[in-house]
Amino acid sequence: MIAIQHVTMQLVAAGQTVTILHDVSLNIPEKQMVAIVGPSGSGKSTLLGLIAGLDRPTSGTIWLNGVEITGLREQAMARLRLANVGYIFQSFHLIPTLTALENVAVPLELAGDPQARQRANEVLQAVGLGHRVSHYPVQLSGGEQQRVAVARAFACRPPILLADEPTGNLDSTTGQQVIDLILALHRDLGTTLVLVTHDHNLAASMERVITLRDGRVESDQPAYLQPRDA
Numbered sequence: 001m002i003a004i005q006h007v008t009m010q011l012v013a014a015g016q017t018v019t020i021l022h023d024v025s026l027n028i029p030e031k032q033m034v035a036i037v038g039p040s041g042s043g044k045s046t047l048l049g050l051i052a053g054l055d056r057p058t059s060g061t062i063w064l065n066g067v068e069i070t071g072l073r074e075q076a077m078a079r080l081r082l083a084n085v086g087y088i089f090q091s092f093h094l095i096p097t098l099t100a101l102e103n104v105a106v107p108l109e110l111a112g113d114p115q116a117r118q119r120a121n122e123v124l125q126a127v128g129l130g131h132r133v134s135h136y137p138v139q140l141s142g143g144e145q146q147r148v149a150v151a152r153a154f155a156c157r158p159p160i161l162l163a164d165e166p167t168g169n170l171d172s173t174t175g176q177q178v179i180d181l182i183l184a185l186h187r188d189l190g191t192t193l194v195l196v197t198h199d200h201n202l203a204a205s206m207e208r209v210i211t212l213r214d215g216r217v218e219s220d221q222p223a224y225l226q227p228r229d230a
């Protein structure tokens, strides 16, 4: 369960205080699939970063599975994130000097898995990249790189997966493959999904669609009310 209570985020830019999120409160139950949509600049990435504990809100509290992360120190937050949260970025964010296998092994090694490489290999097989384990990111297509990023995010079987426009840099066919993969992993592992997206089809594949506008929750609806592209 993700509980967001009265979260406000302000930043100071050029001497001016800017409020990016205004008193946002949301509860996301375990295993739910949620899309966060809204215009560019509405605060979607900021909210996702706060849920991941990559940033701290100016005020308000965030709870992940019963732990108030807004009260944690850096090191405790890093440990909790490793065990609980997978994160997928729009632009893949793979480490260029590591192979696909090594990229996926990183979180497993950090978590102290003695069979990190073997487990990374299995996860890469599961995302259909068994023939690409020794390739470096630059030798992979965009879709393949994002599948490596999906494998890395799921490697430690986190209860929560956060993804910021995971199909934003992919063509629609490749994007659909990445969506199908995330949905399959959700089905198999019961992962709570929170996905930021501009993609109507992806939003409609979730259970719930939260729309942000100017840092506020504008609407919060079941996904079946979402328009789907043909």
Ligand SMILES: Nc1ncnc2c1ncn2[C@@H]1O[C@H](COP(=O)(O)OP(=O)(O)O)[C@@H](O)[C@H]1O
Residues within 6 Å of the ligand: 011, 012, 013, 018, 020, 038, 039, 040, 041, 042, 043, 044, 045, 046, 047
């Ligand atoms: N580090 C920062 N300094 C100043 N303004 C920022 C910073 N990060 C984000 N913003 C502003 O906060 C608002 C929300 O940003 P963001 O969460 O990235 O929106 P979205 O992901 O919905 O496009 C935007 O207006 C953006 O310009």
Ligand SMILES: [Mg+2]
Residues within 6 Å of the ligand: 044, 045, 046, 164
């Ligand atoms: Mg964003």
